[in-house]
Amino acid sequence: xxxxxxxxxxxxxxxxxxxxxxxxxxxxxxxxxxxxxxxxxxxxxxxxxxxxxxxxxxxxxxxxxxxxxxxxxxxxxxxxxxxxxxxxxxxxxxxxxxxxxxxxxxxxxxxxxxxxxxxxxxxxxxxxxxxxxxxxxxxxxxxxxxxxxxxxxxxxxxxxxxxxxxxxxxxxxxxxxxxxxxxxxxxxxxxxxxxxxxxxxxxxxxxxxxxxxxxxxxxxxxxxxxxxxxxxxxxxxxxxxxxxxxxxxxxxxxxxxxxxxxxxxxxxxxxxxxxxxxxxxxxxxxxxxxxxxxxxxxxxxxxxxxxxxxxxxxxxxxxxxxxxxxxx
Amino acid sequence: xxxxxxxxxxxxxxxxxxxxxxxxxxxxxxxxxxxxxxxxxxxxxxxxxxxxxxxxxxxxxxxxxxxxxxxxxxxxxxxxxxxxxxxxxxxxxxxxxxxxxxxxxxxxxxxxxxxxxxxxxxxxxxxxxxxxxxxxxxxxxxxxxxxxxxxxxxxxxxxxxxxxxxxxxxxxxxxxxxxxxxxxxxxxxxxxxxxxxxxxxxxxxxxxxxxxxxxxxxxxxxxxxxxxxxxxxxxxxxxxxxxxxxxxxxxxxxxxxxxxxxxxxxxxxxxxxxxxxxxxxxxxxxxxxxxxxxxxxxxxx
Numbered sequence: 001x002x003x004x005x006x007x008x009x010x011x012x013x014x015x016x017x018x019x020x021x022x023x024x025x026x027x028x029x030x031x032x033x034x035x036x037x038x039x040x041x042x043x044x045x046x047x048x049x050x051x052x053x054x055x056x057x058x059x060x061x062x063x064x065x066x067x068x069x070x071x072x073x074x075x076x077x078x079x080x081x082x083x084x085x086x087x088x089x090x091x092x093x094x095x096x097x098x099x100x101x102x103x104x105x106x107x108x109x110x111x112x113x114x115x116x117x118x119x120x121x122x123x124x125x126x127x128x129x130x131x132x133x134x135x136x137x138x139x140x141x142x143x144x145x146x147x148x149x150x151x152x153x154x155x156x157x158x159x160x161x162x163x164x165x166x167x168x169x170x171x172x173x174x175x176x177x178x179x180x181x182x183x184x185x186x187x188x189x190x191x192x193x194x195x196x197x198x199x200x201x202x203x204x205x206x207x208x209x210x211x212x213x214x215x216x217x218x219x220x221x222x223x224x225x226x227x228x229x230x231x232x233x234x235x236x237x238x239x240x241x242x243x244x245x246x247x248x249x250x251x252x253x254x255x256x257x258x259x260x261x262x263x264x265x266x267x268x269x270x271x272x273x274x275x276x277x278x279x280x281x282x283x284x285x286x287x288x289x290x291x292x293x294x295x296x297x298x299x300x301x302x303x304x305x306x307x308x309x310x311x312x313x314x315x316x317x318x319x320x321x322x323x324x325x326x327x328x
Numbered sequence: 329x330x331x332x333x334x335x336x337x338x339x340x341x342x343x344x345x346x347x348x349x350x351x352x353x354x355x356x357x358x359x360x361x362x363x364x365x366x367x368x369x370x371x372x373x374x375x376x377x378x379x380x381x382x383x384x385x386x387x388x389x390x391x392x393x394x395x396x397x398x399x400x401x402x403x404x405x406x407x408x409x410x411x412x413x414x415x416x417x418x419x420x421x422x423x424x425x426x427x428x429x430x431x432x433x434x435x436x437x438x439x440x441x442x443x444x445x446x447x448x449x450x451x452x453x454x455x456x457x458x459x460x461x462x463x464x465x466x467x468x469x470x471x472x473x474x475x476x477x478x479x480x481x482x483x484x485x486x487x488x489x490x491x492x493x494x495x496x497x498x499x500x501x502x503x504x505x506x507x508x509x510x511x512x513x514x515x516x517x518x519x520x521x522x523x524x525x526x527x528x529x530x531x532x533x534x535x536x537x538x539x540x541x542x543x544x545x546x547x548x549x550x551x552x553x554x555x556x557x558x559x560x561x562x563x564x565x566x567x568x569x570x571x572x573x574x575x576x577x578x579x580x581x582x583x584x585x586x587x588x589x590x591x592x593x594x595x596x597x598x599x600x601x602x603x604x605x606x607x608x609x610x611x612x613x614x615x616x617x618x619x620x621x622x623x624x625x626x627x628x629x
Contacts, residue, residue, distance in 0.1 A: 036523075037442075041532040048536070049438035052431035052503055053450065059469065059500035060457040066468035077471060129359060134352065136359075142615070143363035146370065149611040149618070150604045151561035153579045157586060157600040158373045160593075167593050169372050172390040202369070207622075214623035263461045266563045270583065285463040289470050289568055299467050307464040314459045318452055 070300035090301035112261035123208025156270030189277030215249030377598035400598035436510035458504030550621035
């Protein structure tokens with residue numbers, strides 16, 4: 001992703017003959033080398049693009065389409081002849097009867113809102129501080145980056161040591177590990193989602209910081225100088241000069257955060273397997289496979305909900321991105 | 329790709345240091361405090377892991393240590409047969425990283441160096457596929473893996489519960505991201521470079537293998553770092569597509585360990601930290617590649 005399209009080398013130094021001007025003015029000569037290709041070259045190229053495409057499409061897109069198909073069927077998974085087409089029944093059941101579905105949707109929304117409201121501004125704030133060319137900047141950066149490097153599953157185990165009702169850090173510190181005044185961070189349905197979200201935010205802030213740091217590095221230094229000459233203070237400079245130039249980064253951050261919120265799974269699974277209070281769409285789908293009840297059509301219907309929301313974000317974003325790149 | 333060059337140049341450049349002013353000292357105090365607080369959960373896990381279980385159960389977890397040692401680490405390592413699971417992870421991660429880079433660089437070469445009509449669409453398909461949540465495709469994938477018989481290669485005789493199955497899904501999924509990044513990178517290489525070689529009669533394969541690929545080394549290095557960390561850290565695919573405990577990679581094996589030893593949090597803490605060590609080593613050794621990779625891949629969820 002071009003987080004900083006303004007400084008892309010293609011835009012800065014267009015290779016002569018392949019710039020947009022050449023493309024539009026002389027349509028007879030193809031931009032690429034198509035006219036020079038032998039038949040063998042074409043075959044090689046076909047294979048080079050074809051084989052990876054077949055693998056990707058078969059395992060990702062065909063299965064996504066199969067999810068859509070199965071959402072309109074019931075199937076116990078044993079033999080193809082037990083597939084029965086039931087129309088919209090799975091969805092009807094999902095929206096009206098399933099007691100876990102709407103809480104899961106709600107939790108996914110909370111997840112997104114929490115990530116965008118707390119760790120994202122925090123990441124931006126840290127990035128701005130670290131961008132001030134200070135000593136030990138690398139050391140601080142590393143400390144904030146570290147959770148991004150570690151597996152979500154491992155993060156789940158580490159935070160359990162913090163939240164454990166009997167032996168955990170928090171309860172031990174505040175004396176809530178005695179019988180009688182027990183705070184069950186993992187088991188209490190009013191608390192557990194927030195407890196997990198703190199762990200998720202801990203990781204997300206580091207990730208956002210990296211993205212914003214990259215964005216800040218591409219801000220033209222002369223903008224800052226001009227702003228300083230005009231007598232703007234640090235906050236004014238940030239608000240009216242720096243932040244507006246971070247627009248491309250902000251778009252990326254928004255898309256990344258929505259997708260993270262839809263993908264959220266590992267942490268919750270390690271914590272309490274998505275039991276009461278922490279249901280998520282991803283967890284409901286997975287429980288249909290690794291749980292005892294294998295209701296394939298039903299699980300697929302949830303997957304389709306997830307697919308539709310994801311595509312509603314992914315497609316406009318990619319179209320906008322690719323259009324911008326074509327113009328560059 | 330632009331940001332790669334930007335970040336490495338910016339972090340590598342000598343910094344002009346301003347003299348210490350009170351505001352600076354305050355900033356340092358804040359950052360040092362915040363960094364320490366940030367590491368607190370990991371440090372807490374380390375502290376717990378260094379203490380024997382008996383001591384913590386007598387004195388409580390928040391207490392001064394009588395003795396600190398690595399017994400929990402050695403126990404976690406030997407009792408849970410971690411070497412075995414590390415090897416399982418390697419068997420999946422090494423081929424998956426290499427294959428992903430190989431396949432996605434070919435796609436990137438195709439879409440960035442030639443102007444076929446399908447290029448943009450092809451790239452969209454790859455990139456969008458990588459952004460989907462894994463759960464969208466898991467149910468049919470799971471069924472598909474159970475259907476495909478590959479006798480002799482895997483213990484299960486199927487794609488399900490095999491390292492091969494994991495490699496394939498990692499490659500299929502991650503190649504979307506890599507194809508996108510590499511195609512951007514390749515597009516920034518001058519066109520005459522390959523045009524001249526083509527006029528001289530070089531084959532397309534030679535163009536790719538001897539001219540374009542060597543020039544992509546920086547991007548490939550960044551992607552390789554990122555991919556190894558992502559694939560090593562994978563929890564979900566292995567959780568669903570592997571059923572035998574023996575075949576599990578390290579992260580899902582840790583899940584089993586914690587179920588088995590849930591009464592001894594210190595041991596679980598040691599196991600979790602041991603699991604994280606390889607990623608930390610990769611990160612510290614290749615920090616610059618990792619960070620530049622992440623900003624290359626800002627669209628990655």
